[in-house]
Each structure stands twice: as structure tokens, then as C-alpha cells.
Amino acid sequence: xxxxxxxxxxxxxxxxxxxxxxxxxxxxxxxxxxxxxxxxxxxxxxxxxxxxxxxxxxxxxxxxxxxxxxxxxxxxxxxxxxxxxxxxxxxxxxxxxxxxxxxxxxxxxxxxxxxxxxxxxxxxxxxxxxxxxxxxxxxxxxxxxxxxxxxxxxxxxxxxxxxxxxxxxxxxxxxxxxxxxxxxxxxxxxxxxxxxxxxxxxxxxxxxxxxxxxxxxxxxxxxxxxxxxxxxxxxxxxxxxxxxxxxxxxxxxx
Ligand code: BTN
Numbered sequence: 001x002x003x004x005x006x007x008x009x010x011x012x013x014x015x016x017x018x019x020x021x022x023x024x025x026x027x028x029x030x031x032x033x034x035x036x037x038x039x040x041x042x043x044x045x046x047x048x049x050x051x052x053x054x055x056x057x058x059x060x061x062x063x064x065x066x067x068x069x070x071x072x073x074x075x076x077x078x079x080x081x082x083x084x085x086x087x088x089x090x091x092x093x094x095x096x097x098x099x100x101x102x103x104x105x106x107x108x109x110x111x112x113x114x115x116x117x118x119x120x121x122x123x124x125x126x127x128x129x130x131x132x133x134x135x136x137x138x139x140x141x142x143x144x145x146x147x148x149x150x151x152x153x154x155x156x157x158x159x160x161x162x163x164x165x166x167x168x169x170x171x172x173x174x175x176x177x178x179x180x181x182x183x184x185x186x187x188x189x190x191x192x193x194x195x196x197x198x199x200x201x202x203x204x205x206x207x208x209x210x211x212x213x214x215x216x217x218x219x220x221x222x223x224x225x226x227x228x229x230x231x232x233x234x235x236x237x238x239x240x241x242x243x244x245x246x247x248x249x250x251x252x253x254x
Contacts, residue, residue, distance in 0.1 A: 005169035009048070009176060016180035017079065021047040029056040030065075031076035032124055032139035039078065039128035039135050046079040050172060057141060059122055060111070061245060065141050066149065071158075073168040076139040077179065080130070081187060087240060088191025088226025090123050093138055095198050096182035097121070100175045101142075102162040106203030109219070109228045109246060113142065114203045118157035138179075142171060191226045198222060208249040211239060219246070 010022050028034050028051045038044045051074045057065035067074055083089060090111035098105040098113055106114045111123040121142035128135045144166065146158035159166055185193060199205070204219035209230060211217075217232035227238040228246065239246070 005173060009173060012173075012177050013048070013180055016177070016184065017046050019046065020079075021045050022050075023047060024050045024052065027051065027053040027055060030054055030058050030139075031074060032058055032126055032137050035076050035078035035137045036126055036128055039130055039137065042130060044078050044128070044130060044135055048075060048077050048176065050075040050168075052168075058124060058139075059141075060124055065122065065124075066147065066152075067141060067143070068145075068147065070168070071143065071145040071147065073140070073142045073144060073159075073171045075172065075176075076137050077176075077183075078135060078137045079183070080133045081127075081136040081183065082134070083136075083187055083190075085190055085225060086125075086127070088194070088222075089136070089186060090125050091198050091222065091226045092182050092186050092191060092194045093123050093125070093140075093179065095194055095201065096178045097123075097140065097142070097175050098201055099197070100178040101159065101171070105162065105201070107198060107201045108203045108248070109222060110226070115157035115159075115162055118146075118155040120157045120159060120162075136183075138183075140175070142175075144168060144171065192224050195222070195224055198226075204228070204246065204248055210247045210249060212245040216249075219248075 006022050013020050031049045031051045053069040054074050059065040094107045094111050108114050112119055113121040124139040126137045143158045144160055147156050199221055207219050209219045215232055217230040220229045220231050222228055227240040230237045
């Protein structure tokens with residue numbers, strides 16, 4: 001990643017987060033793990049940590065996140081965040097990324113970016129208490145090139161399908177300023193101001209879904225707290241747990 005890109009970002013971000021540390025590592029186990037380590041050691045100034053290669057990238061629910069050097073954008077943002085209700089944060093983050101990247105990127109609750117029915121990227125949010133302050137570590141992984149791995153449980157996409165030729169520093173410059181604004185707004189106003197824009201990109205809307213506990217139903221949007229609403233045989237269920245995964249069932253053939 002060129003130094004110029006890092007300097008540009010530092011300048012762009014200064015009004016939102018004076019003193020933000022912007023660091024690019026050639027290799028790390030996981031940018032989230034590294035920032036959580038720093039937080040636990042009591043030293044986490046607001047930091048944007050970008051990795052050129054991650055060797056133990058992590059996803060939600062204990063899964064691993066695989067990326068090949070040069071073929072993905074992987075970064076984490078660690079910062080103090082004063083949030084009353086954390087439940088909609090990953091939705092607001094996903095929305096911000098999608099809006100900064102392409103009008104046709106869809107969102108799959110709670111925090112996946114989808115391109116043409118395939119997974120383009122994901123978000124892993126973790127928190128740590130540092131004294132009286134709560135820190136958030138917001139990890140973002142976006143494939144630039146579609147990973148060529150037959151063992152992936154979810155079909156994958158690459159950002160270059162939407163933005164031909166885009167590289168990691170260009171993608172980073174596109175997403176980070178909007179992300180900062182989103183986080184500041186979320187601190188002040190919660191998920192409510194993001195609800196309508198999320199709904200417009202909701203890739204699960206009216207889709208038949210199966211929850212990880214086996215419940216089947218039809219997704220019908222999210223509520224004002226960011227919980228997924230699923231029409232089931234027992235009525236509308238608000239799915240709030242971030243530990244629940246949702247699988248859209250394929251469209252029935254016409
Ligand atoms: C998911 O889809 O389950 C979330 C994937 C999040 C991956 C990113 S890559 C940068 C950051 N570091 C990690 O180890 N994970 C996140």
C-alpha cells in the first residue's frame with residue numbers, strides 16, 4: 001500500500017478523529033486480534049490497522065476468514081465508542097461500506113456485503129473495556145478478487161466485478177471516511193436514521209430463510225433496533241442474537 005495513500009487517509013480522517021493512528025502491517029494473524037490484544041494491554045489509541053496479509057483472519061461465530069495477499073482489503077478500526085444500543089451497529093457499518101462502494105451492493109443481515117447473490121465481504125465487531133471507556137474493534141474484510149476456493153460454504157464475489165481494477169488502497173480510501181461519519185452519527189442517533197437506507201439494500205427482503213436453529217420463515221425487513229423480522233408459522237419473530245446465522249434459501253426455479 002503506497003505511503004501516499006496512508007498520508008491522504010490520515011489527512012482526510014483528521015477532522016473526524018484527530019490523532020488517529022494509521023498503520024499498515026505487511027502481515028499479521030488478524031487485525032481484529034491485534035487490536036483486541038492492544039486493548040487488553042491497555043494501549044489502544046484510535047487506530048486504523050490495515051494488513052497486507054492476514055494469516056489467521058477471523059469471521060463471525062468462530063469461523064475463519066480466508067484472504068489471499070493482494071486479493072482482499074482487510075482492516076480494523078479500533079476506537080472508543082459511546083453507544084447506547086449496539087445491536088444495529090454492524091448493519092450501519094455494512095450500509096456505510098456498501099454506499100461508499102457501489103449502488104448495487106446488497107446487505108445480508110446482520111453484516112455481510114453481497115454482490116449478485118454472492119458474498120463480497122463481512123464485518124466482525126468486537127468490544128473491549130479500557131477503564132471506564134468502551135472500545136469497539138470494527139473489522140472489515142472485502143474480497144477484491146473472487147477467492148478461487150471450492151471449499152467455501154458461501155459462494156464468493158470480488159469487488160473488481162463491481163469496480164474493475166480497484167485495488168486495496170483505493171477501496172480503503174473510498175470506505176473509511178464514510179465509516180467514520182457513520183460511527184459518529186450512530187453514537188448520537190443509534191440505528192434509526194439508517195433504517196430506510198438499510199431497507200433499500202436489504203438482500204433478504206421477502207426471501208425464504210432458515211435460521212441456524214432450524215426455524216424457517218420469510219424475512220420481512222429489520223426493526224428500528226436492527227433485529228431481523230422473520231415471518232414464521234408461529235408469527236413474526238424478531239431475531240436479535242448476533243450468534244444466529246441466516247441462510248437465504250435459493251429462489252425457486254420458475
Ligand atoms: C464474517 O463474514 O464472518 C466477518 C469477516 C470479517 C473479516 C475481517 S478481515 C479484517 C478483520 N480481521 C479479522 O480477523 N476479521 C476481520
